[in-house]
Amino acid sequence: MRWCVRGMCGCLALVGLGFWAVGQESKLATFGEAQKKMAAGNFKEAFEEFRKLGLDPKSPAKEMPETLNQANQCLLNLGRVNEIDDFREKTIEAHKGNWRLLQAAAQSYLNIEHNGVIIAGKFQRGPHRGGDGRHVHASERDRVRALQLLTQALPLALKDDNKTDAAEFHSVFAQVLLNGMGHSEPWKLQVLTDLATLPDYEDGYWQWWWRGQQQSAHGAPVDADGNPIYYSTPKSYADAKSDGERWRWMLSQTVELNPARKNEVLLTFATFLQSQFGVETMAHFGWWSRFTDDNTKGDAKTGSFAVHTLGEDETIANLATGVKRFKLPDEFNPYRIWQTVIASGKSNEGASARDLVAHFYENRRQYPKAVEAWKAAIAEYGLGNPSGYGGHREVALNQIVKNWGRFEPSPTQPSGKGAAVDFRFRNGNSVTFTAHELNVSKLLDDVKKYLKSSPAQLNWQEMNLHDIGHRIVHEDRQQYLGAKAAEWTLKLTPRVNHVDDRVTVTTPLQKPGAYLVESKMADGNVSRIILWVADTVIVKKNLEAKSFYFVADAVSGQPIAKANVELFGWKQEQVAPNKPQWKIITRDFAEFTNADGQLLLGANQQPQDHQWVAIARTDNGRLAYHGFSQVWFQNRHDPEYHARKAFTITDRPVYRPAQKVQFKMWIGDAKYDQPDSNTFANAKGFTVELRNPKGEVVF
Incomplete structure (x- = not known):
């Protein structure tokens, strides 16, 4: 009997041990199962698995950073951003002795959505439907919380036997301290961020480009004598007197823990x-x-x-x-x-x-x-x-x-005067120029023909009117390249020490048209530019319920009467709802300019949903075009033509605290029919607001 009892106890012990082993194996497999569900797109169930791991203090420590990150990603995919804060803080509490988890949590605070709303006194992160609540952003609060978590993790990381990982922790800490401020807001590194309390939420929306947009001063900060401020390495993290010194200490510790990273830190x-x-x-x-x-x-x-x-x-x-x-x-x-x-x-x-x-x-x-x-x-x-x-x-x-040369950008130039272009060069003693005429008329005809063919899928290069040079050089569109118009060589006198020089090249190109001009440096490179030589210009202006076109001589500005102006427009329409099939609708008509070179077109002639090109021709061979561009009609112009403007000049670009700000201000109405008087000449005074670099009103 005694033997049987002992046997039964042994069996019970083995059975209990078996259940314990199965339970441990199941728990260890949870992370893998959660990953499989996430990979399959089952984010809801995956999050529940990650959540169990995150809230269990006994979960494997090495899996915790990725558990937190994957759980947050699941919530993002589910549109449940507002649940991230609660889950994250509970996970932090459950694993407050895991410095790797604390580091991951700190980084998640910086990478997650900062915008949200406050409803009934509670912050809800992420977008919110409905008009209730106050829109705020937590960018600064999140930054400080990240620094709190890293500071909490610091002594734990220093005790870790894995010095390579500990060095990486300090490197990450340094990046968080800088967090873009070194480039857009360097003055902030002078401040020692208070880690005892979290700053309040700030009104408005935060965008990735928002940092620094409100600041009034750019450049590295200076001391009272105008000398730049440098950040030295303190004896310890606690001895740092600014975030800049904290940053230097983190860099030094990265090298202390992993000397192999010295050069990386120096760079x-x-x-x-x-x-x-x-x-x-x-x-x-x-x-x-x-x-x-x-x-x-x-x-x-x-x-x-x-x-x-x-x-x-x-x-x-x-x-x-x-x-x-x-x-x-x-x-x-x-x-x-x-x-x-x-x-x-x-x-x-x-x-x-x-x-x-x-x-x-x-x-x-x-x-x-x-x-x-x-x-x-x-x-x-x-x-x-x-x-x-x-x-x-x-x-x-x-x-x-080596010998090098390049054309500088050149605007359209009037005909009959010899088009001029600036040419930048170095080292070379001579350059040869070659000019070919371009068939702009054929280009216009080909673009119209292409759109009239109603292609199922638009090729935007086939509609490119403006970059004809790129099409000839890189797409081998030789059909637009005409006869050689000119070729000449220019002697150059380069500056010493490989310094660039620039000369203005007066070409022999007198006739109106477009020219592909190529430069070839002796023993050097090739450069190309399109020179537009115009005898005719088109001016377009949107009026109230009308489009105004003015065709004039490019040199004198005199109007050109009886110019034939062809208006070609196109739009893309879906063949049937919910089907990725499209067709091209075109409109093509022509009108003559009046005796003043003007043409007025109503909305019924030029629908606003079309893209339009205007092509002006005359019997004596003039050619000009404008477009493609949209047509829109504006019913009210008064805000554009009657504006109230204020200008302010201060006695210096930046001020230190307690310094006197001296400024002058001008205010007036700007309008075309402005009388010789100032509306505000007898004004009793104005309200002036001064804002600090954070955009806060301080006066």
């Missing part, structure tokens, strides 16, 4: 510095174009803003207070950092650093140094990524040292 830091202090920052307000000097005396320029006079230890950058020339400390000099990476030996980062140094010199118009930099990069890392013209380094080098 990351250098990229940030270049975005703040590189000469390219001057492009923001159009300063960049001022330094591509075309004057042959430009080499003598040695002023403060002559980028080719810069040393490697200085820069010219657009700071918050404007453009300034200044020296960079070695710690914050991207050029010095790139040299450190290069000196460490061959690596992927070393190859990138070599390329960046070459671009650094190119952007400063220091082309001889750029040539040496490209040669050094090629010697160490080869010709570069292959393209149709060779490796990218080889192409970049050839663009500097």
